[in-house]
Amino acid sequence: MNEIKRMQQLAGILKEEYSSEFKVGDKVKFNPEMMEEMGFEDPVEHYEDLVGVVEETAHYDIMDDGEPTDILYIKLNKKIQPPGGFVDSEEGMDTITLVKSEGDFDMIHKI
Numbered sequence: 001m002n003e004i005k006r007m008q009q010l011a012g013i014l015k016e017e018y019s020s021e022f023k024v025g026d027k028v029k030f031n032p033e034m035m036e037e038m039g040f041e042d043p044v045e046h047y048e049d050l051v052g053v054v055e056e057t058a059h060y061d062i063m064d065d066g067e068p069t070d071i072l073y074i075k076l077n078k079k080i081q082p083p084g085g086f087v088d089s090e091e092g093m094d095t096i097t098l099v100k101s102e103g104d105f106d107m108i109h110k111i
């Protein structure tokens with residue numbers, strides 16, 4: 001991820017590294033019902049004890065529409081299947097990227 005961040009900085013895409021609501025090291029809990037509503041593919045019970053730690057934050061124009069948004073990179077306590085499945089592994093993914101402007105932050109709260 002550091003190489004991606006460096007390239008974004010060089011390209012002028014990455015404006016600042018911060019999140020107005022979350023910071024690196026924050027622990028978050030996921031809302032199981034919201035995960036199901038957003039199309040995550042595991043049974044809703046799988047998300048009942050899903051927690052994560054914010055590993056990185058960013059704030060930049062991810063959609064290239066002139067509107068910067070907060071982005072969180074979160075390490076999960078267990079693997080999950082995202083909407084549409086996870087092509088690289090049958091087991092799922094253990095990190096997730098959440099984009100505030102996409103409504104992703106509605107799935108989490110600090111613990």
